[in-house]
Amino acid sequence: MTAIRLYNTRSRSKEGFTPFDPLDVRLYVCGPTVYDRAHLGNARPVVVFDTLFRLLRHVYGDGHVRYVRNFTDADDKINATALARHEAGAEGTLEELIHQRTEETIGWYHADMDALGALRPTQEPRATEYIGEMIAMIQGLIDKGHAYEVSGHVLFDVRSYPDYGRLSGRSVDDMIAGARVEVAPYKHDAMDFVLWKPSDASLPGWESPWGRGRPGWHIECSAMSFELLGASFDIHGGGIDLQFPHHENEIAQSCCAHPGSDFARVWMHNEMLLVEGKKMSKSLGNFFTVRELLEQGVPGEVIRYVMLMTHYRKPMDWTEKKRDEAEAMLRKIAQFLAMDPMQKPWMDRQGAHPPKEFVDALANDLNTSLALTLLSKYLKDQNEGALTAALKLLGFDPASLRERFSGFIATSATNEFVSGSHTMTFCEGHGVDANHVSELRARLSALRDQAMATKDFASVDALKAALIEAGVEVRMSKAGVELVPGPGFDAAKLGALR
Numbered sequence: 001m002t003a004i005r006l007y008n009t010r011s012r013s014k015e016g017f018t019p020f021d022p023l024d025v026r027l028y029v030c031g032p033t034v035y036d037r038a039h040l041g042n043a044r045p046v047v048v049f050d051t052l053f054r055l056l057r058h059v060y061g062d063g064h065v066r067y068v069r070n071f072t073d074a075d076d077k078i079n080a081t082a083l084a085r086h087e088a089g090a091e092g093t094l095e096e097l098i099h100q101r102t103e104e105t106i107g108w109y110h111a112d113m114d115a116l117g118a119l120r121p122t123q124e125p126r127a128t129e130y131i132g133e134m135i136a137m138i139q140g141l142i143d144k145g146h147a148y149e150v151s152g153h154v155l156f157d158v159r160s161y162p163d164y165g166r167l168s169g170r171s172v173d174d175m176i177a178g179a180r181v182e183v184a185p186y187k188h189d190a191m192d193f194v195l196w197k198p199s200d201a202s203l204p205g206w207e208s209p210w211g212r213g214r215p216g217w218h219i220e221c222s223a224m225s226f227e228l229l230g231a232s233f234d235i236h237g238g239g240i241d242l243q244f245p246h247h248e249n250e251i252a253q254s255c256c257a258h259p260g261s262d263f264a265r266v267w268m269h270n271e272m273l274l275v276e277g278k279k280m281s282k283s284l285g286n287f288f289t290v291r292e293l294l295e296q297g298v299p300g301e302v303i304r305y306v307m308l309m310t311h312y313r314k315p316m317d318w319t320e321k322k323r324d325e326a327e328a329m330l331r332k333i334a335q336f337l338a339m340d341p342m343q344k345p346w347m348d349r350q351g352a353h354p355p356k357e358f359v360d361a362l363a364n365d366l367n368t369s370l371a372l373t374l375l376s377k378y379l380k381d382q383n384e385g386a387l388t389a390a391l392k393l394l395g396f397d398p399a400s401l402r403e404r405f406s407g408f409i410a411t412s413a414t415n416e417f418v419s420g421s422h423t424m425t426f427c428e429g430h431g432v433d434a435n436h437v438s439e440l441r442a443r444l445s446a447l448r449d450q451a452m453a454t455k456d457f458a459s460v461d462a463l464k465a466a467l468i469e470a471g472v473e474v475r476m477s478k479a480g481v482e483l484v485p486g487p488g489f490d491a492a493k494l495g496a497l498r
């Protein structure tokens with residue numbers, strides 16, 4: 001069996017991974033607060049932990065790995081968005097508006113993360129479905145002397161848990177000095193954090209022994225991971241921004257509620273996606289959404305590839321250069337896959353398994369950049385078996401890559417492929433004359449250049465509409481014009497376009 005090594009934040013070292021039960025490997029990752037579209041930073045943990053999920057499934061078997069990622073659908077940020085809509089005159093009660101908002105956001109999240117090739121986790125619990133379990137856990141903490149109630153608030157008593165701060169390797173006093181902790185009159189200690197808080201009539205709330213209220217954010221993950229994965233499970237993941245206080249608090253709650261259990265054995269944290277040296281985040285306003293990129297014509301596979309170029313424990317930037325590099329590589333791979341089988345000198349069609357060196361690269365704390373280097377080696381060696389199996393393990397579907405990237409026309413930068421035999425083969429497969437497509441692309445490109453000068457876009461729009469009508473995806477960017485067959489591609493209509 002492949003030996004997996006993972007960097008454990010708690011021990012600050014790479015450790016050999018041994019699951020509690022190899023027939024039931026358990027992973028929990030903190031999911032999104034569903035009040036808005038996911039930005040590109042939010043997609044990083046999705047791709048990172050999807051890669052881990054795929055590796056674990058490869059090693060332990062598809063049916064022997066459970067991956068739980070929650071939706072935080074009870075949160076003051078969601079309430080605020082719904083309240084703003086309510087005040088702007090939207091129809092429905094506040095509760096209905098909150099529900100609408102979270103449903104809508106979960107739908108967007110699924111569509112956007114599916115586009116990145118991420119598998120859906122085994123379970124995606126919603127916080128609002130586990131309120132009873134959270135109340136029970138909070139009551140247990142009060143009973144054991146780890147939490148106290150003050151006027152409708154329940155707080156966790158940080159000083160009652162001597163290991164608090166172990167994950168970050170800091171003492172409570174250091175943390176107080178370094179953190180912006182909320183000072184509130186009802187707290188016994190500045191570090192104590194909220195498990196339950198009261199809701200007034202204008203806010204969503206649930207009945208509890210402490211009156212009508214709502215849970216704090218941290219208790220959600222402790223309660224859901226316990227219900228679905230048990231008191232001790234294998235891996236807990238999330239972004240490094242969650243290490244403190246969120247994960248520190250999760251550990252305190254869970255270990256005090258279930259004494260003697262390990263909670264999570266391995267803690268994994270992805271580094272941040274940055275914009276000019278700063279974390280991409282909603283609060284800083286320096287973000288763009290995954291949907292915006294997809295709509296600009298950046299395929300999900302390209303986003304995934306760019307994410308994999310950097311090791312998950314290193315900060316990374318999104319740059320046009322990386323995007324171009326990823327796209328060019330995927331195109332080369334796709335064009336090779338689309339080549340006529342007779343032209344491929346070296347083929348190992350039996351090789352359905354990824355090579356050992358490839359699995360070992362991923363098993364070494366997810367060394368995805370080495371995995372991508374190996375991918376280009378398999379391409380160079382024209383080793384289709386290894387290439388296909390490796391692509392699949394990395395979360396790229398070879399068939400859709402071929403469809404999307406080996407298109408009969410490419411950007412001006414990769415025009416050389418148009419006349420290449422690979423592309424011709426693909427074109428013939430589509431019943432399309434490559435020269436005709438080449439001409440159409442060149443015409444569209446020229447019309448666009450003209451329109452830029454004259455500001456009259458009528459003829460560009462007309463040609464673009466006709467192409468779309470024939471089921472062709474038209475992508476225009478600074479780099480040039482690109483035509484790719486879409487799902488409703490109709491060769492006859494395209495052929496008839498003059």
Ligand SMILES: Nc1ncnc2c1ncn2[C@@H]1O[C@H](COP(=O)(O)OP(=O)(O)OP(=O)(O)O)[C@@H](O)[C@H]1O
Nearest residue numbers: 032033041042044045238239272273279280281282
């Ligand atoms: N810039 C980033 N780079 C990498 N991961 C990030 C980044 N921003 C957030 N994350 C991760 O995204 C996941 C979802 O987090 P959450 O929904 O709490 O984010 P958010 O509150 O919408 O983000 P923000 O931090 O922008 O307010 C978490 O695992 C978090 O660590």
Ligand SMILES: [Zn+2]
Nearest residue numbers: 030221246250
């Ligand atoms: Zn969490």
